[in-house]
Amino acid sequence: MGTRLTVPAVRARKVRDGGDPLVMLTAYDAPGARLAADAGVDLLLVGDSVAMVVLGYPDTLGVTIDDMVHHTAAVARGEPDALVVADLPWLSYHVSPRDTICNAARLIRAGAAAVKLEGGKARVPMIEVLVTAEIPVMGHIGLTPQSVHAMGGFRVQGRTAEAAVELVESAKALEHAGCFAIVLEGVPADVAGLVTSAVDVPTIGIGAGPDCDGQVLVYHDVLGLQNDLRPRFVRRYADLAAETVDALSRFASDVRSGAFPSAQESYSMGAEAAAALRLYAS
Ligand code: KIV
Numbered sequence: 116m117g118t119r120l121t122v123p124a125v126r127a128r129k130v131r132d133g134g135d136p137l138v139m140l141t142a143y144d145a146p147g148a149r150l151a152a153d154a155g156v157d158l159l160l161v162g163d164s165v166a167m168v169v170l171g172y173p174d175t176l177g178v179t180i181d182d183m184v185h186h187t188a189a190v191a192r193g194e195p196d197a198l199v200v201a202d203l204p205w206l207s208y209h210v211s212p213r214d215t216i217c218n219a220a221r222l223i224r225a226g227a228a229a230v231k232l233e234g235g236k237a238r239v240p241m242i243e244v245l246v247t248a249e250i251p252v253m254g255h256i257g258l259t260p261q262s263v264h265a266m267g268g269f270r271v272q273g274r275t276a277e278a279a280v281e282l283v284e285s286a287k288a289l290e291h292a293g294c295f296a297i298v299l300e301g302v303p304a305d306v307a308g309l310v311t312s313a314v315d316v317p318t319i320g321i322g323a324g325p326d327c328d329g330q331v332l333v334y335h336d337v338l339g340l341q342n343d344l345r346p347r348f349v350r351r352y353a354d355l356a357a358e359t360v361d362a363l364s365r366f367a368s369d370v371r372s373g374a375f376p377s378a379q380e381s382y383s384m385g386a387e388a389a390a391a392l393r394l395y396a397s
Contacts, residue, residue, distance in 0.1 A: 120157050120198045122229055122251040126295040128317045130328045137296075137329025139200075139319055140337065143169050143186045145193030147334055152195035158319075159195055160231065160331060161187045161222075163202040163261070168335045175260045180207045180218045184225045191226020200253055201227035205261040208232050212244040219250045231298065233259035235285030239292040246293035254289035256282055256310075257323065258301025271322070273302040282306060283313045290314045298331060299323040301348075322348035 128134035139158040142148040143165045151159055162168075165186050166178035180203075187201040201222040208215040219230045229251035232238060238254070245252050257272045266272070273279045279302075286297055296317045299307045304324020311318045311327055320327030332349065335341045339354040369375035384392065 119196050122198070122295050125158065125198060126316055128328060129315065130317075131312070134317070134328065136327075137317055137319055139329060139331035141165075141168070141331070141333045141335075142190045142193075142195070142199075143334070144189045148190040148193035148195040148197075148199075151334065152193075152197040156197050157329075158198045158200055158331075159190060161190050161199065161201040161227065162231075162333065163204045164333055168333060168341065174263050176205050176263070178204045180204055180221060183207075184221050187222050187225040187227050198229070199227045200229045200231050201225070203230050203232045208238075208241050212241065215241045215244055216248050216250070219245050220248075223250060229253055229295065231255055233261045235281070236288045239288055242289065242292040242294060252292075252294050253296045253298060253319075254286070254294040255298040255300065256285050256289070257299045257307075260300075269301070271301045271303065273306040279303075279306040279309065283310050286310045286314050286318070290316050296329075299327060322346060 125137065128137055130136055137158060138156050139160055140151045140156045141162040141164055142151055142159040143161065148159055161183065163175040163178045163183065165182065166172040166175045169186075170178065170182065172178065183201055183204050187199070190199055203215075203218060203222070207218040222230050230245065231253040232241070233255040235256050242252050242254070258266070258269060260269065263269060273282045282302060289297055294316060296319055297310075297314065299310060299318050299320045301322040302310075304326060307318065307320050307323035308326030317328030319329040319331050321331045336349040337352050339351040340356050340359070342356050366375065383389075
């Protein structure tokens with residue numbers, strides 16, 4: 116077992132202060148969580164991207180708090196040596212402070228150490244409520260997938276000077292409200308750099324260039340497990356979709372030809388029991 120990062124240790128990890136960049140990866144189940152932690156990933160995000168990556172929805176809006184609790188518990192059961200952060204799904208933190216706390220508490224009880232929520236200044240009251248209840252909160256600004264309809268699609272944000280300044284203001288508001296880290300998604304690299312230098316908590320980028328305090332990618336993208344969508348910010352470190360199809364077609368072909376299973380892959384009875392069975396069957 117290595118040493119699992121804590122929320123205060125993450126909060127203190129600014130690259131400008133000499134900290135190593137944070138490595139975050141999504142995880143949706145126990146084996147994936149274990150593999151990512153074995154690879155030395157610092158934080159595991161049980162992302163609501165589970166909606167598209169695992170559950171087959173077209174966007175993240177279909178995923179519920181029950182879905183997120185189910186996947187968070189699976190990740191936690193893998194006992195990964197990494198800090199587990201779970202996404203609050205759409206509408207689980209928009210309705211009332213009571214709902215927000217109860218939903219976040221379900222994720223914490225399922226095994227997360229912190230929750231993540233999307234949005235800027237408008238989220239400050241709910242963040243304050245959570246932090247007051249001792250629930251650590253990671254912010255998420257820029258391209259926020261839960262706002263897909265409000266944004267008119269999955270579009271890079273902060274492309275004008277005004278929008279960039281608004282992002283800096285939002286990041287400061289989230290930090291002030293008590294967020295221990297902030298995900299910056301889908302923003303120009305220079306804007307991410309500006310936001311990163313404007314706050315004392317770490318920023319974790321996805322499609323936000325190199326000037327963040329860490330990077331996050333989706334597990335299935337890193338491993339090349341899905342081929343349908345490939346945004347420019349994704350770097351693939353394996354082509355497991357091709358390897359998987361190849362392995363599974365060899366399995367199918369062995370079943371059809373009778374090459375699987377072999378005698379070594381089958382169980383046998385003792386000689387006496389086999390003889391008795393032959394008598395019984397004849
Ligand atoms: O749900 C998710 O996977 C995320 C990351 C893309 C940051 O929020």
